[in-house]
Every structure is written in C-alpha cells, then in structure tokens.
Amino acid sequence: MSETVAPSPSSPEVHYDVHAVEEKWLPVWEELDPFRARDEVVRSGEREKRYALTMFPYPSGDLHMGHAEVFAIHDVISRYWRLRGHEVLNPMGWDSFGLPAENAAIRNDEHPATYTYANIETQYASMKRYGVSFDWSRRLHTSDPEYYRWTQWLFLKFREQGLAYRKNSPVNWCPNDQTVLANEQVLADGTCERCGAEVTKRELTQWYFKTTQYAQELLDCLDDLQPTWIDKVVNAQRNWIGRSEGAHVSFAVEGHEPLTVFTTRPDTLWGATFMVVAADAKLATELVSEEQRAALEEYQTDVRKASDIDRLATDRPKTGVFLGVHATNPVSGEQVPVWASDYVLADYGTGAIMAVPAHDQRDLDFARAMDLPVRRVVDTGEENPEESGVATTGNGAYVNSGPLDGLSDKVEGIRHVIALLEADNQGSGTVNFRLRDWLLSRQRYWGAPIPIIHCPVDGEVPVPEDQLPVELPELRGADLKPKGSSPLGAAREWVEVSCPTCGGPAERDTDTMDTFVDSSWYFFRYLSSHDATQAFDPELAKAWGPIDLYIGGDEHAVLHLLYARFFTKVLRDLGLIDWDEPFSSYLSQGKVINNGRKMSKSLGNGVNLGEKLEEFGVDAIRLTLVFASPPEDNIDWADVSPAGAARFLQRAWRLSGDVTSAAGTDPSGGDVALRKVTHKTVNEAAQLLDSYRFNVVVARTMELVNATRKAIDSGAGPADPAVREAAEVVAILLSMVAPYTAEEMWERLGHQPSVAQASWPTVEPALLVDEAVTAVVQIQGKVRGRLEVSPDISEADLEAAALADPAVIKALEGREVRKVVVRAPKLVNIVV
RNA sequence: GCCCCGGUAGCCCAACGGCAGAGGCGAUGCUCUCAAACAGCAUUCAGUGUGAGUUCGAAUCUCACCCGGGGCACCA
Numbered sequence: 001m002s003e004t005v006a007p008s009p010s011s012p013e014v015h016y017d018v019h020a021v022e023e024k025w026l027p028v029w030e031e032l033d034p035f036r037a038r039d040e041v042v043r044s045g046e047r048e049k050r051y052a053l054t055m056f057p058y059p060s061g062d063l064h065m066g067h068a069e070v071f072a073i074h075d076v077i078s079r080y081w082r083l084r085g086h087e088v089l090n091p092m093g094w095d096s097f098g099l100p101a102e103n104a105a106i107r108n109d110e111h112p113a114t115y116t117y118a119n120i121e122t123q124y125a126s127m128k129r130y131g132v133s134f135d136w137s138r139r140l141h142t143s144d145p146e147y148y149r150w151t152q153w154l155f156l157k158f159r160e161q162g163l164a165y166r167k168n169s170p171v172n173w174c175p176n177d178q179t180v181l182a183n184e185q186v187l188a189d190g191t192c193e194r195c196g197a198e199v200t201k202r203e204l205t206q207w208y209f210k211t212t213q214y215a216q217e218l219l220d221c222l223d224d225l226q227p228t229w230i231d232k233v234v235n236a237q238r239n240w241i242g243r244s245e246g247a248h249v250s251f252a253v254e255g256h257e258p259l260t261v262f263t264t265r266p267d268t269l270w271g272a273t274f275m276v277v278a279a280d281a282k283l284a285t286e287l288v289s290e291e292q293r294a295a296l297e298e299y300q301t302d303v304r305k306a307s308d309i310d311r312l313a314t315d316r317p318k319t320g321v322f323l324g325v326h327a328t329n330p331v332s333g334e335q336v337p338v339w340a341s342d343y344v345l346a347d348y349g350t351g352a353i354m355a356v357p358a359h360d361q362r363d364l365d366f367a368r369a370m371d372l373p374v375r376r377v378v379d380t381g382e383e384n385p386e387e388s389g390v391a392t393t394g395n396g397a398y399v400n401s402g403p404l405d406g407l408s409d410k411v412e413g414i415r416h417v418i419a420l421l422e423a424d425n426q427g428s429g430t431v432n433f434r435l436r437d438w439l440l441s442r443q444r445y446w447g448a449p450i451p452i453i454h455c456p457v458d459g460e461v462p463v464p465e466d467q468l469p470v471e472l473p474e475l476r477g478a479d480l481k482p483k484g485s486s487p488l489g490a491a492r493e494w495v496e497v498s499c500p501t502c503g504g505p506a507e508r509d510t511d512t513m514d515t516f517v518d519s520s521w522y523f524f525r526y527l528s529s530h531d532a533t534q535a536f537d538p539e540l541a542k543a544w545g546p547i548d549l550y551i552g553g554d555e556h557a558v559l560h561l562l563y564a565r566f567f568t569k570v571l572r573d574l575g576l577i578d579w580d581e582p583f584s585s586y587l588s589q590g591k592v593i594n595n596g597r598k599m600s601k602s603l604g605n606g607v608n609l610g611e612k613l614e615e616f617g618v619d620a621i622r623l624t625l626v627f628a629s630p631p632e633d634n635i636d637w638a639d640v641s642p643a644g645a646a647r648f649l650q651r652a653w654r655l656s657g658d659v660t661s662a663a664g665t666d667p668s669g670g671d672v673a674l675r676k677v678t679h680k681t682v683n684e685a686a687q688l689l690d691s692y693r694f695n696v697v698v699a700r701t702m703e704l705v706n707a708t709r710k711a712i713d714s715g716a717g718p719a720d721p722a723v724r725e726a727a728e729v730v731a732i733l734l735s736m737v738a739p740y741t742a743e744e745m746w747e748r749l750g751h752q753p754s755v756a757q758a759s760w761p762t763v764e765p766a767l768l769v770d771e772a773v774t775a776v777v778q779i780q781g782k783v784r785g786r787l788e789v790s791p792d793i794s795e796a797d798l799e800a801a802a803l804a805d806p807a808v809i810k811a812l813e814g815r816e817v818r819k820v821v822v823r824a825p826k827l828v829n830i831v832v
Numbered sequence: 833g834c835c836c837c838g839g840u841a842g843c844c845c846a847a848c849g850g851c852a853g854a855g856g857c858g859a860u861g862c863u864c865u866c867a868a869a870c871a872g873c874a875u876u877c878a879g880u881g882u883g884a885g886u887u888c889g890a891a892u893c894u895c896a897c898c899c900g901g902g903g904c905a906c907c908a
Contacts, residue, residue, distance in 0.1 A: 699855035
C-alpha cells in the first residue's frame, strides 16, 4: 500500500487506490484482448501496418529498471500507433539460450532449462502487470526446439550459399568461459565482454559466417539509415566495418611466391625501404631463410608470451627480426629487406606491409629501432622525418618518385600509381575492411547444436532437413562443466550417428551456435511463431516488414544490430523477403543510473523495480521514466520524482470525477479558450510522438491538466462541454503512458472500456488559429514593445502599427530609421 | 591519434534563425490541520561552456578551442 497516495478516508473523491485499480483492469484487458495483431487486416489493406519491436530480454532473474524504461517508451509508441488507427504488431519473447543458465545449472546440479524457464515465467508475470500492450499470442523462446529447429535450418541455408564455412585460424579464447569468442565480443581492452577475463588466442577449426561478403552493402545502407537511426550507432557501425581504400602491391621474392601487401598510400611506393610481415602469420615461417629460422622462432615465442593487453599499448618500443630475404620493389626494382614484427597484424589486409618510414609513424619508429634507411618521397615543407623522427602524412611535392615527380596531390598520385601497377600486372586498386567474418562456434551446451555430421568418408554432411531439429542431449549439473571442448562431446550416444550419405559411422558436430545467431532472426519468427512448416511466412514478411521502430540498448550498437542486418540481407538474397534493411528506424534508450553511477550490487546503489512498483504503482513508474528525459539520454534515479508523477496522475484522475456533463455531449458550444488549449495539445502531441519526443508529450499533457483544472475551478465550470472534451483528451493521452489511470478516467467519464480501443482525437483546424497574436517590436534586435494584432495582418500594416507605437516612438527619438524588417504577424525589427 | 554526439536556472529538461522558459524536481512562504502527512496556492533562480564569424536578429548556422559521453585504434 502506498504511503504517498493512500486514499484519504475523509475525502474518498480525492484519491484512487493505485493497486486496486491495477487489480481491477488486468482481467478486463485479458478479456478484451485489444492488442492482438491481425494478419488479415494488414493483408487486406484495411489498416496500415506498424511493426514495433523492442529487444527481447535474456531471462536472468526478474525485470529491472532498465527493462521498465524501455518497455515504457516502447509502449507509448505502439499505443500511439494503435490510437492512430494502425494495425500494430507488438510481439515479445525471450532470448533464452546462453551462459548464465548453464553456469546456474552447474552450480545447482540441474538442467539449464530449469533456471531459464522459471525466470521466463517470472518476467512474463512482471511484464503483464507492467501493462505493456504486447501481443502475447506470438510469444517465443529461442531455446525451444520449435524455434532452434529453424535456426539450424537457416544455418544450412547459409551453408548452401557458401556463407557458412569452417576454417582453422587463431581465435579469441576466453579462459574463464572456456569458449571461443567473436571479435565483437572482445572489448577494446582485450577482455571478454561477458565475464571480463583476459582473452587469449588459440588455433582452432571453427565455423564462420561470411559477413565480409556483405561489408560494402552493410556500409552503404548506413547512409539511408542515418536520418532515422541514432547517430552514434551509425557511427559505431561505420567504424566497426572500417572501410579503407588503397591498393594491393606485389613484391617479387626470390624462390617464393610474390609478397603482396595492402597499402592506403601506394603513391609512397618509392619510399618503401623495407617490408614487414606479421610475426605470427604463416607467411613469416614460409619466407624465412634457413640462417634466420632460429631467430624468428625465438622472436615468435617472445611475441606469444606478450598478452593482447601488452600489444594494445601503441607506444611500446618496436621489436622484430630480419627474415634473411629481400623483395623487389615493382616500380624501382630496388631490393629491400623483409622483416617480421608484431606491429603488423596477421588478420588484416594480407598480413604484410611495405614500410615507408618517412610517411608512416609506425614504420619510422621501426626503422629507427632497427637502423633501417628512411627516404622522403613527399616534401610537405615540414622537417625531414629522417631528422625529426616525425613521419609526414600530408600533401606535398613528390621527390625521388620517378613518374610522380612534379605532382603534388595525394589523390592524383595514388591514382597514377595504381594505373601504373595495373598496367604491369603488379598490383591493383582495392578496398579493405576492418570487419572480419563472424565466428559462430561455441564450446558450450546451452545453445543451438550445429546441424552437421562429420563423416570420415563424406566429410561435412548437413543433417537432412526432415531430421531437424537436432535436439540437445539431456545433460545437467557437472556434465556441463567447462573443459575446453564442448560438453556435447561427452554425450557419446548423441554424438555417434550414422552418416546420412553413406550410412557409415560418423559423429555430430559438438559445438553450439553463438546466441547472437538466435537473435539475428527472431523478428522474422514473430510473424509465424507457431508455424511448424517454415521459419516464417514470406507473405507475412511482405505484409508486416520491415520493422518501423526498433528500440534497444546501445550496448548492441555493433553486435546484434550488425548481425541482424547481415541476416536480413542474406534472407533477401535467399528470396525469402523483399526488403534490404530490417529496422526502418532505431532508437537506443539510455541507461537508468543512480547518483551518477551505474547501478550495481558492489556499489550498493541498486534501485529495485518491484519495490518501486509497490510503492508508487505501475503508472507512476512508467510516467517517471518516460518524462525524465529524451528517451536516448540516461536517467539518473536521483534526479527523478516518482512521487511527483503519482501526484500528477491523481490530479489528472480527479478531472474525470469533476466533469458533470454527460458522455457524448457536443463540445462545439464549449469554452473556446479551453478548447483551443485542448486542440493545440492534441496537434502538438502528434508531432512530438512522430519524432519520439515522449518527455515533451508528457509536459504538454501536464499543461492541459493544469488548464482544465483552472477552467473547472475558476473558469467555465465543471458542466462546460469543453471541460469534458479536455478530460477525455487527457485520458487518451495518458493511456499511452499510464494505462491504468487512463482506463479509470475513461470509465468515470462514462465510456465503455477500453480506452486502448479509443481513437486519436480529431483536431479542429479552426481552433488552432488565434484571433490575436502578440507581435514583438525590436530595435536593433532588442525587444522594445509588443502589439496585439490579427494573425493575418499585412506586413505594411504591421510596420505602420509598430512605428506608431508610443514606446517605439520614444525609443526612436533622435535616431534615424535605416531599415525595417517585418515578419508578419510575429515580429518587427527596426534598424537605426 | 581519427570519427560521432552533447554542454540552457540548484537539478532533470523545453524553446520553426525572431519575446530565453513549456513542464517537472528542489527550495522558500502561505492556505488547510490541534499538529503533521496529503493536498492546494504563490514565489524563487540562468542569458544558453569559451572566443570569433555570418545575419536586421544566433541557444539555434559556420569555424576554433575547453569540458563531458561514445565508437575505432600499431587496421598499414
């Protein structure tokens, strides 16, 4: 029971009991079921579709303040669209595969499903009480065999297209979780994004999705998304994809294949005084001379000892070893030594570079450390890098550069050299991406098994589609302990199968898929949650897609959002959908923090959602979170006032009890001043909602409540039809944020439930126009007077009126008017 | 180092290039009360991070810098 809003026994009409109201309306909504999305209504074109989506949660414990915020924001937009007469698809489900359940299972000696599905039920009950307008008939869980059957099916489709493949390479390994990680799951400081352990490297054969095949398109489409996506997410994705233009250049090496490098500065080719290959790349081992082999191996041992964290320090001294071979510069014929170093990365470009110390700081540092020559080929007018130790990267006159001498523009120089190389077949212009292929194998249990059988005769054999899903074997407790290889390997009776092709003995793949695979396509499954014959119905995808608004946390700015975009493009190329991007607009909600800090157990500053709901009620918490700030900003719990929100809701509710006119009363004869406020509020609210400025909508609603209160107490009076009209608009506006209070108001105003089935109020344009507006008269841009004028006054009349205003005349005394700027009907600026 | 976003009252936040303040929180005073809580009424506080520029006019556009947040980073 709330202390702040408890019903006062002496004045029962002043308060309502928030919890009693919650109990009252939940079963009514259950009965009316107003939120079910109707496929047929959209397919027939009867109503325009809207697909509202919020990132589905991982079922760890109960909902917290962050969920409360995102659901509150999400519900405003989906309820708004419904009021506007759209057919709204608003589904919810659970991203229910993943490590926490597995770790809990080991701890408690149980099956991961126990933890998972118990938490799902807890969260489900909380979401219901929270009053979010989800269409529960489409509910899904990614850990259900009916779901992961189609995850596996998609994997096989990807593989058929050559987009899923296996390769052996050094991969990120989390020693704590005992599994490999995608690049995206390793933080910038070299630690695991899940558990914080320092990530190491391992050489393993793993499954990959060929995300790089779509790198250019993933980048290009960002231009179209820019206006409707939040800037920082677009920026993060651009950086992550990391396109750079340059050239491949081949250097001949005696007794070997030519050494090809990627460079963004082919125009500095004449300044290449040595080559460097990545010390940990196969290339280094292949190239090294017999005399230098021992030295290289010693160096490689040293490099392996250095952790990723050491390697990330960009200012540490350069190290390396000479490989005992030389390469031939394709344009000058010059012989340059080939070195190995750990400052060159094995998995970017070709794993080898041409070093131009005069014009690249890293190469210069290396040249100085190893006493290698520095040759300036671009004279930028700055000090010679050989003396200064500072590489120059700007434009300048080319020197010592053969055909480039005489040029002085970088773009032109690069174009010239590429043409030269292409003519001689010694290189070509190319584009390189920072984005790598997506490593999807995981050596853990609680995920979708990779539907491949390894046969000694037939190699990798896909599990036939009619045998999907490949269900997880029953493992629990200690069976799941991380041991460096997949726990599935221990389930021998599950692993050992006969080959679908030859019938001979074979083994299942024992890895499971990264859970990001599950969440890359769930928004398609919502269209056909219960379809046992296909992943989703392409006709429904056509009808409902793409998603009109996606809301989520920006911790997924690169991971999930990029993967989901990749999946969408592949599904398009498979012919299953006909659009290119899954999310027409994207909004990332801020975090809920407390006292300037992230809420955490260790800081002891957590705010418990359940307690706050108990104390203030669902509506007040929703209102608090929507009103606190623009949706993308962080909310500091210390700055908000749920008690203030509760107070406002009570004040709004009281309006509905004060109205004395009958439901259905024609408002046209009502108080014009109040009617204008009402209609302007509706008009502006629509614009604000269309641009997701929910906090301002709440402020406008508060203004309308204040104006209505004033009209009742000291204006038109409670019987005026305008008061009823205003109170009804308040109920409808509030229904998006505070559905319980709004429902209660709607009923007290004499309407049938539910207010969720009401329509957006019609704005009368005549009421948006004022009879008189205040025109401001400025002198030199400073306000010197005000005039009440008609809104359609002519510029000439307004100018005359302004110059005739006594205050203006006084202010202008003794000064010469040089110019008058008139912006009817709002402003006159007199320049003297 | 490169790339994005932001900086408005004590606080959270509004403001088509045109009156800096819509709303809320807080504080203060008053009303109600035996008193308090609740509620109601009223008052309070900035010239928009800094410096230039464009303009009749800049919180708003441009540039530079400062501060804060985020992304990328030995990526050639």
